[in-house]
Amino acid sequence: MSSTAEPKAPPTNRVGLSVKEYGGSKSTLCVGCGHDVITRQITQALYEMSVPPHKVAKMSGIGCSSKTTAYFADRGHGFNAVHGRMPAVATGAMMVNPGLLAIGVSGDGDTASIGAGQFVHLLRRNVPMVYIVENNGVYGLTKGQFSATADAGSKLKTGAVNDLPAIDLCAMAIELGCGYVARSFSGDMKQLLGLLKGALAHRGTALLDVVSPCVTFNNHDSSTKSYKWAKDHEIPIHEIGFIPYYEEISVDYDPGTTQDVELHDGSHIRLRKLREDYDATDKAKALALCQEAQAKTEFLTGLIYVEPLKKDFLELSGVAGEPIVSVPDARLRPSKKALDEIMEALK
Amino acid sequence: MSSAVLEEKRSEPGIRPPVLNDFSIHVATANGSGSQSSNSILMRAIFQMGIPVSGKNLFPSNIQGLPTWFTIRASKEGFIARRRDVGVLICMNPETAHEDVRTVAPGAAVIYEESLKLDTLRDDVVFYPVPFQKLVLELVTDGKLRRLAINMIYVGVAAWLLDVDMAEIEKAVAKQFKSKAAAVDINMKAIRGGHDWAAKNLTKRDPFRLERMNATAGKIIIEGNAASAIGCMMAGVQFLAWYPITPSSSLAESLIDYAAKHRLDPETGKPTFAVVQAEDELAALGMVLGAGWAGARAMTTTSGPGISLMSEFTGLGYYAEVPAVIVDVQRVGPSTGLPTRTMQGDITSTYYLGHGDAKHILLLPASVEECYTMSMDAFDLAERFQTPVFLMSDLDLGMNNWMADPFPFSDRPLDRGKVLKTKEELEAHVAKFREFARYRDVDGDGIPYRTLPGFIDSLAATYFTRGSGHNERAQYTERPDDYKNNMDRLARKLETAKKHVPRPVVAKVPGAKVGVIAYGSSDFAVEEARVILGRKGLQTGYLRLRALPFTPETAEFVKAHDRVYVIDQNRDGQMYDLLRLELNADASKLSSIRHYDGFPLDAETVIEGIEAGEKR
Numbered sequence: 001m002s003s004t005a006e007p008k009a010p011p012t013n014r015v016g017l018s019v020k021e022y023g024g025s026k027s028t029l030c031v032g033c034g035h036d037v038i039t040r041q042i043t044q045a046l047y048e049m050s051v052p053p054h055k056v057a058k059m060s061g062i063g064c065s066s067k068t069t070a071y072f073a074d075r076g077h078g079f080n081a082v083h084g085r086m087p088a089v090a091t092g093a094m095m096v097n098p099g100l101l102a103i104g105v106s107g108d109g110d111t112a113s114i115g116a117g118q119f120v121h122l123l124r125r126n127v128p129m130v131y132i133v134e135n136n137g138v139y140g141l142t143k144g145q146f147s148a149t150a151d152a153g154s155k156l157k158t159g160a161v162n163d164l165p166a167i168d169l170c171a172m173a174i175e176l177g178c179g180y181v182a183r184s185f186s187g188d189m190k191q192l193l194g195l196l197k198g199a200l201a202h203r204g205t206a207l208l209d210v211v212s213p214c215v216t217f218n219n220h221d222s223s224t225k226s227y228k229w230a231k232d233h234e235i236p237i238h239e240i241g242f243i244p245y246y247e248e249i250s251v252d253y254d255p256g257t258t259q260d261v262e263l264h265d266g267s268h269i270r271l272r273k274l275r276e277d278y279d280a281t282d283k284a285k286a287l288a289l290c291q292e293a294q295a296k297t298e299f300l301t302g303l304i305y306v307e308p309l310k311k312d313f314l315e316l317s318g319v320a321g322e323p324i325v326s327v328p329d330a331r332l333r334p335s336k337k338a339l340d341e342i343m344e345a346l347k
Numbered sequence: 348m349s350s351a352v353l354e355e356k357r358s359e360p361g362i363r364p365p366v367l368n369d370f371s372i373h374v375a376t377a378n379g380s381g382s383q384s385s386n387s388i389l390m391r392a393i394f395q396m397g398i399p400v401s402g403k404n405l406f407p408s409n410i411q412g413l414p415t416w417f418t419i420r421a422s423k424e425g426f427i428a429r430r431r432d433v434g435v436l437i438c439m440n441p442e443t444a445h446e447d448v449r450t451v452a453p454g455a456a457v458i459y460e461e462s463l464k465l466d467t468l469r470d471d472v473v474f475y476p477v478p479f480q481k482l483v484l485e486l487v488t489d490g491k492l493r494r495l496a497i498n499m500i501y502v503g504v505a506a507w508l509l510d511v512d513m514a515e516i517e518k519a520v521a522k523q524f525k526s527k528a529a530a531v532d533i534n535m536k537a538i539r540g541g542h543d544w545a546a547k548n549l550t551k552r553d554p555f556r557l558e559r560m561n562a563t564a565g566k567i568i569i570e571g572n573a574a575s576a577i578g579c580m581m582a583g584v585q586f587l588a589w590y591p592i593t594p595s596s597s598l599a600e601s602l603i604d605y606a607a608k609h610r611l612d613p614e615t616g617k618p619t620f621a622v623v624q625a626e627d628e629l630a631a632l633g634m635v636l637g638a639g640w641a642g643a644r645a646m647t648t649t650s651g652p653g654i655s656l657m658s659e660f661t662g663l664g665y666y667a668e669v670p671a672v673i674v675d676v677q678r679v680g681p682s683t684g685l686p687t688r689t690m691q692g693d694i695t696s697t698y699y700l701g702h703g704d705a706k707h708i709l710l711l712p713a714s715v716e717e718c719y720t721m722s723m724d725a726f727d728l729a730e731r732f733q734t735p736v737f738l739m740s741d742l743d744l745g746m747n748n749w750m751a752d753p754f755p756f757s758d759r760p761l762d763r764g765k766v767l768k769t770k771e772e773l774e775a776h777v778a779k780f781r782e783f784a785r786y787r788d789v790d791g792d793g794i795p796y797r798t799l800p801g802f803i804d805s806l807a808a809t810y811f812t813r814g815s816g817h818n819e820r821a822q823y824t825e826r827p828d829d830y831k832n833n834m835d836r837l838a839r840k841l842e843t844a845k846k847h848v849p850r851p852v853v854a855k856v857p858g859a860k861v862g863v864i865a866y867g868s869s870d871f872a873v874e875e876a877r878v879i880l881g882r883k884g885l886q887t888g889y890l891r892l893r894a895l896p897f898t899p900e901t902a903e904f905v906k907a908h909d910r911v912y913v914i915d916q917n918r919d920g921q922m923y924d925l926l927r928l929e930l931n932a933d934a935s936k937l938s939s940i941r942h943y944d945g946f947p948l949d950a951e952t953v954i955e956g957i958e959a960g961e962k963r
Contacts, residue, residue, distance in 0.1 A: 054804040057641075070811055070823070077800035079640060079667075080813035081633065082659050088588075088625070088633025089640070093800065095621045096586050096643035100801045118633070121626040319621045324585050325642040325799070327612060327619045329761045332583030332644070334609040336756040342577060342605070343753035346567035 014050035014246075022046045022053055024074040028067065034186035034212030034227075035068050035134045041189055042103065042132070043072045045196035049244065057093055057100040061086040061115060064141055065107035065134035065212075073103075084115025087122035090129050091313070097323040098314045101200070102129035109139045112148040112167045119169075123176040125313040126204040130196070133169055133207070134186075136214035137225035144217035151297060155222035170304055171290035173207045174283060179307035180206035181286070185230050186213070188301065194240035194269075195303060201244070201267040204312040211299070230299060237278055237289070237302040241270035263308045271303060280306050366554045368398050368423035370434030372505065375447045376498065377440045379411030384523055384534075385498035386417040390748065391519035392511050393421055394568060397560040401427035401871075402568075402748035403947060408593070408687045414443045421557060424878070427750065428871035429743075429947040434555050435509065437501050438465065439479070448472070456553035458504055473553040477504055477544070486540040487533065496537040503541025508549070509557045513542065567753050571744035572598035574715040575674055577754065578722025580605050580620075583761050584672075585643035587622045588634035593686050594742040595648040595676035602648075628653035632660040632671065639670045640812060642766070642799035644726050646672035650742075651693050652681050654700065661735050662701025665837070666815040668786070668795070670729035670736075670764070674722070677741040679945050688945030689742035691867055694921040697737050698895055703815065704834060708736045708844055709895040713870035715749045717893070723757060724849060730764035732794060732844055741916070743947040744868040765796040770803050777807060785810040785821040786833060793840030841896055848894035853904060859886040861961065862908035864901070864937075866892040866922060869914045869948050876953035885961065892922070897929050905933045912957050918943040 010018040022043045027036050046053065056076030060066035062083035069078045081089040090102045111119050111133050122131065137150040146154075149169065150162045173181045180202040182195045192210065199206035211230050213219050219226045238259070243249050245266035253260060259271040259280060271280060279285055286305035293300045314320040372389070376382040383404075390402045398421050407413035420430050432452035438444045438459035445468060448457055453471040461476035479497050487496045506516055516538060524530040575598050579587075584606075589599040603622055610620040621638075625631035631647045638645035649657065654675055664671050677692050679685035698709055708728055710721040721738055729736040767773045773783060776796060780789045787795055798808045810821035818829040854877075865873045870891055877887050890904040905911050905926075913923040920939035927934040940956035942948045 052804065054809070055801050057800050074811075075804075075806050075809055077640075077798075077809050078811040079637070080811065081636075082663050085629060085633045085660070088630040089637035091623065091630075092586065092588060092634035092637025092639075092645065093641040094637075095623060095634070096638045096645070097641045097801055100641070117626060118630055121630065125623075317621060317623070318618055322615065322617065324619060324621055327585070329583060329763065331612055331614070332585065332610075332619055332761065333581055336758075338609045339577070339581060339754065339756050342609075343567055346569050347565070347753075 013047055015052055017047070017053065019044065019047040021075065022073050024071040027071045029064055030216050032215040033064070034136065034214070035065055036071070037186040037189065038132065038134055038192065038210055038212055039068045039071045041192045041196055045193055045200060046073060049197055049200050051101060051200065055099060055101050057090070057102045059086045059090040059102055059104040059129070061106055061110040063107040063110045063139070065105055066110060068134070069103070069105050084110050084113070085118055086110070087115065087118040087127070091122065091125065091127045094127055094129065094314065095317065095319055096325045098128070098320055099323050104129055104131045106131065106133050108133060108135045108137060108147040108149040112169060120172070120176060123173050123178045123205055123207070126177065126179065126310060128204055128312045128314060130199045130206045130208070133209045134212040135169070135209055135225070136212050136218055137223065138214050138218040140214050140217060151224040154224045157217065157220055166294070168290055168294055169207065169209045171287060171294070174286050174290065174305045177310070178207050178305070179204045179310040180303070181305040182208045182303045183301050184208060184210045185234050185299070185301055186210055187227060187231055188234060188236070191236060191240055191301060194242050197242040198240070198263070198269045198303065201242075201263045201265055202308065203264045204310050224297065233299040235298060235300050237275045237300050237304070238271040238273050238280075240303060241272070243268040243270065261306050261308055269303065269306065280304065283307075364554060365556050366434065367556055367558050368421050368560060370421060370555050371430045371432070372419040372421075372435040372437065373433040373447070373451070374417045374437040374501070375440045375443050376415055376417070377442065378407055378409050378413045378415040380439070380498065381495035382415070382417065382439070382498045384495075385502050386419065388516065388519040388523050389502050389505060389511070390419045391522065391568065392506070392515040393419065393557060394563050394750065395515040395518060396512055396557060397563050398423065398557060399425040399427065399562050399750060401750065403429060403743070404747060405946065406687050408683065408685070414440050423560060423562070425562065426871070426875040426950070428875050429949045431949045431951045435505065435553075437505060438463065439498065439501060454554070456508065456555055458501060458508070475504070475508065475549055477501070477541070482540055482544055483537070486537050492533060496533065499534045499537035500541035503538040503543075504545045506538070507542045507545035508551060508553070509555060511557055512559070563750060565753070566750050568748050568750055569715050570597065570746055570748060571712070571715050571718040571740055572676065572746060573601045574718035574754070575722045575738065575740060575745070576601035576605055578719040579646060579672070579726070580609060581757065582723040582726040583644055584646050584726065585620055586635065586638035586645040587620070587647065588625045588631040588638075588645070589648050590625050590628045590631045590653060592628070592650045592653050594678050594746045595650050595653075595674065597746065598648045598674060598676060628656040629660065632657040632664075632673065635671045636660060636664050636667075636669045639729075640800070642768070642802070644672075644730065645670070646674065648674045648676065650676050650678045654693050654697055658700050658702070661707070662703065662705055663814055664735040665701055665705045665707065667812045668733040668797070669812070670733050672725045672729050672736055672738065674738045674740060676745040677739060685945050687742070689868070689916065689947055690943065690945070691741060691869070691916040691921065693739065694917070695924060697739065698925065706841055706896060708732065708734065708848060710736065710738045710849060711866040711893050711895070712738065712740055712744065713867055713891060713893070715744070715751045716754065718744065719754045721849065727762040728844070728847060731762050731847065732840060733764060733797060734840070739867060741868050765794055767796055767798050767808070768802055770805065773798065773803050773805065773808050783807055784819045786817060786836070787819040788836050788839065792843040793836050793838070794843065845896050845898050848896070848898065850898055851893055851900050851904075852891040853900055854889040856886045856888045859888040860909040861885065861957070862888040862890065862904060862911040863914065863957070864890050864892065864904070864911055864922075864926065865914040867916075869916060872948040872950045872953055873914055875950035876957070879950060879954055880957060885957070887957070895925070897926070901926070902930055902933065905930055905936055909936065910938065910960065911936050912938050912940050912960060914940050914942075914948070914953060916942050916948055
């Protein structure tokens with residue numbers, strides 16, 4: 001079929017960019033890797049949220065997951081740090097330039113093992129960034145060793161059984177005061193997109209623990225991080241809707257079936273309850289939910305906990321607003337008079 | 348009363364000729380007993396009398412109870428290194444009293460609590476028993492204050508014995524307690540009580556005396572860490588991440604204090620300096636790299652154990668080419684490895700820190716003045732060369748009190764290096780060089796250009812930061828030629844750095860066949876040793892290293908001498924080793940003098956080492 005019509009311009013967002021302009025380099029991960037699905041949802045979320053791409057700071061550590069920051073938003077800067085220590089690099093960058101939008105992508109090895117210390121302190125400080133854990137329960141780049149999020153009793157392809165309990169990153173995050181804690185599945189694109197948009201609008205650290213099966217090393221029948229297991233066991237605790245601050249919002253909703261959460265920028269998250277009486281702003285309930293899920297090996301997904309108005313580290317440190325990196329050199333060096341006064345006091 | 352009358356009144360004549368303004372006072376106390384203020388007051392009063400002075404705290408890794416010593420050296424010639432022999436000992440710690448008395452030089456004066464009954468230990472020193480416990484009961488009514496006030500009594504006794512002007516003591520007390528009337532009163536009462544008791548009850552039988560000079564007018568007293576902190580602040584540091592570790596913590600704390608006052612934006616009132624106390628040293632340097640990558644002048648402070656933890660991030664900083672300033676206040680050992688004692692212990696490990704090939708720029712301050720100026724240099728070099736730069740201070744320099752001229756203001760503009768910060772700068776660069784390639788050497792000096800995240804809205808401005816696996820365009824690659832090309836450029840960058848690091852200070856002595864090479868805090872003892880050796884007839888040339896990598900002056904200096912002694916404050920002769928690698932054929936001219944007992948280097952060690960070498 002031939003056509004004489006002009007090629008139709010792709011749709012653009014509020015900052016005049018098409019979704020393609022939020023893309024990055026070609027993925028080098030295995031075909032069918034869950035991480036690539038997450039990368040596409042990040043790209044889509046950045047586009048739909050009209051994020052200025054040059055403000056994006058893509059932060060990662062080491063591992064398959066950490067490679068993926070090269071696969072989206074190449075109009076932003078990226079920093080592949082050392083293994084498990086991306087939180088520190090992100091913290092330093094955000095302290096001096098709060099105008100950046102930091103998106104960290106990590107894995108279960110990078111976060112729950114070598115990076116556990118930095119992860120804990122990132123959460124404790126509440127550094128503003130989206131922190132995505134692409135969780136597959138194994139080390140991919142070193143060929144299939146168990147990670148610390150592998151469920152007790154799960155088996156490797158070699159038949160080796162994991163005897164240790166899994167670290168529940170969401171429970172840990174809630175305990176440490178994280179104000180946006182979500183669990184999702186790379187196979188549940190709609191939910192993931194909604195959670196990502198909410199995370200981008202949230203102030204403070206937003207943790208997304210996303211089960212993202214490793215097709216090469218951990219997708220077999222005895223794995224609890226396989227596509228099949230996750231699809232069969234996923235129980236969403238609600239359906240998530242995100243209404244950005246610039247859109248009209250209907251004030252009518254039934255509090256019995258829907259929970260409305262207003263974020264600091266005026267955006268709203270609407271959670272249509274699938275689990276009776278679950279309140280995502282109740283810390284004790286959120287922790288109980290995590291513990292219950294772990295005890296029953298249930299795969300509960302959704303926005304487990306949200307505390308939208310919690311102060312972030314930049315506010316607490318007095319550096320929010322105009323970035324320190326933008327202060328002209330002339331205002332960085334105290335005057336001769338100030339130095340002379342200091343010297344006088346030392347005489 | 349004239350001093351001659353005073354002399355007659357209280358001295359037994361003809362014991363020894365007087366020793367004026369040239370001895371050490373050693374105060375032995377228990378840690379946490381509050382003697383720090385007393386020692387500062389005594390030192391400051393001597394300083395105010397115009398006598399060159401230095402103060403060293405030889406302290407344990409402990410908060411309360413373990414023995415600690417404070418040494419005040421008065422030197423009319425201006426020598427401020429540690430002095431091995433003690434002239435005046437003040438024994439306040441029963442635990443160490445016997446050992447302290449045994450180790451002083453013959454002829455020393457020993458002030459001690461009379462109940463310790465030390466006077467039977469030796470017959471070649473002069474003992475002054477003082478009933479400190481009894482006096483403090485009479486002088487201080489508040490029981491809680493007695494433990495601290497007892498230390499002020501020895502200040503009074505020493506002041507009488509050594510002729511310290513009481514008016515200067517009073518000034519020093521006012522400065523110490525920031526003129527808080529109640530504190531000044533109670534402490535002056537204890538000091539006067541000690542002074543009056545001594546005047547009434549003691550007879551001067553030792554030769555040590557202080558006499559007013561005019562060698563300290565206009566000078567300051569400062570610790571090296573505070574000097575570095577002021578330097579960093581004046582360099583416009585924008586971000587500090589740190590983890591507490593002795594002996595570097597006071598640097599971070601002074602910077603935070605100074606910056607709180609002096610680093611508020613004059614227009615907005617907002618701080619122009621941010622600080623994070625990190626969870627460990629790994630995170631501290633990670634934060635610094637993040638801030639440096641984002642375009643800020645960023646730094647951390649640490650000591651040897653922290654340096655080892657920073658190894659991986661330092662390697663990343665080197666290959667990703669991110670500016671960072673790391674102040675290493677060197678100390679002895681890991682874990683419980685004499686953390687409160689000094690050492691030049693991290694020279695080789697830091698020079699090569701990281702894995703794979705890496706050599707770093709190290710600055711080697713030898714005085715509080717250089718702690719100040721080199722802190723400023725460090726930021727300029729870090730940003731110019733886009734790499735971690737290390738300022739290698741040490742505990743002796745960093746935590747002890749040093750006399751100096753007031754630091755001069757620098758109006759040299761900050762060197763922010765090759766940064767394309769605006770769209771216009773980027774466009775001009777692209778017009779000239781076809782494109783912006785993050786790691787391409789367009790100027791031939793090994794230093795590429797960089798952009799900053801979030802500044803320019805253009806695909807042409809962005810790049811991906813990672814380790815050594817990248818090509819000129821910062822794209823990931825494992826191609827052999829790309830890797831090698833990058834390594835060669837980094838080597839070229841270090842060559843360029845040799846033209847920009849602080850040059851050595853060279854004292855050329857006509858006819859001298861013997862040369863000395865030293866660095867850092869060894870300088871004080873080396874300068875003193877050279878004067879004394881000169882008086883004994885051995886003239887020495889001197890080269891003081893101020894940075895690594897080495898610059899051509901060093902090889903020239905060795906060439907010009909027959910024998911060269913390299914002074915290290917470590918067991919393995921770390922700088923000696925680096926010099927041998929650098930010098931090829933001339934390396935055989937080098938001998939190594941090594942001091943490594945945890946105490947600061949003294950002139951005698953240098954003299955003995957050189958004399959022994961010259962006898963061979």
